[in-house]
Amino acid sequence: MSSETPYSPHATAENQTGSDPVLAGFRKSIDNIDAALIHMLAERFRITQAVGAYKAKVTLPPADPDREKRQIERLRQLSEDADLDPEFSEKFLRFIIDEVIRHHEKARGAAQD
Numbered sequence: 293m294s295s296e297t298p299y300s301p302h303a304t305a306e307n308q309t310g311s312d313p314v315l316a317g318f319r320k321s322i323d324n325i326d327a328a329l330i331h332m333l334a335e336r337f338r339i340t341q342a343v344g345a346y347k348a349k350v351t352l353p354p355a356d357p358d359r360e361k362r363q364i365e366r367l368r369q370l371s372e373d374a375d376l377d378p379e380f381s382e383k384f385l386r387f388i389i390d391e392v393i394r395h396h397e398k399a400r401g402a403a404q405d
């Protein structure tokens with residue numbers, strides 16, 4: 293915030309970064325990272341959609357708890373190595389997998405119709 297701008301907790305991004313090129317630079321990078329995350333998530337859900345259709349076809353259960361255990365172990369280790377909170381990573385993966393399982397269950401329901 294510039295010295296002549298009065299403090300406002302609800303200032304818009306435009307008027308904060310307009311006067312602060314350092315913050316604008318950081319935010320440009322954050323926006324690129326967020327876009328990459330969205331594209332990676334879209335790709336992950338594209339492949340899990342195929343997995344769900346396959347599992348429904350060959351009548352495999354939607355969830356595989358042993359596989360999930362191995363994924364969580366692996367991501368926790370990767371997180372520690374990358375200085376990322378492993379608890380956060382586990383919660384994040386759990387959130388995604390739970391959504392995938394919901395999609396798999398729907399696919400199984402549709403295959404039974």
Ligand SMILES: O=C(O)C(=O)C[C@]1(C(=O)O)C=C[C@@H](O)C=C1
Pocket residue numbers: 340343344354355356357359360363388389392393396
């Ligand atoms: O690998 C599978 O069997 C999947 O269905 C994918 C996936 C995942 O999203 O990674 C989802 C549900 C399973 O419980 C385990 C893993």
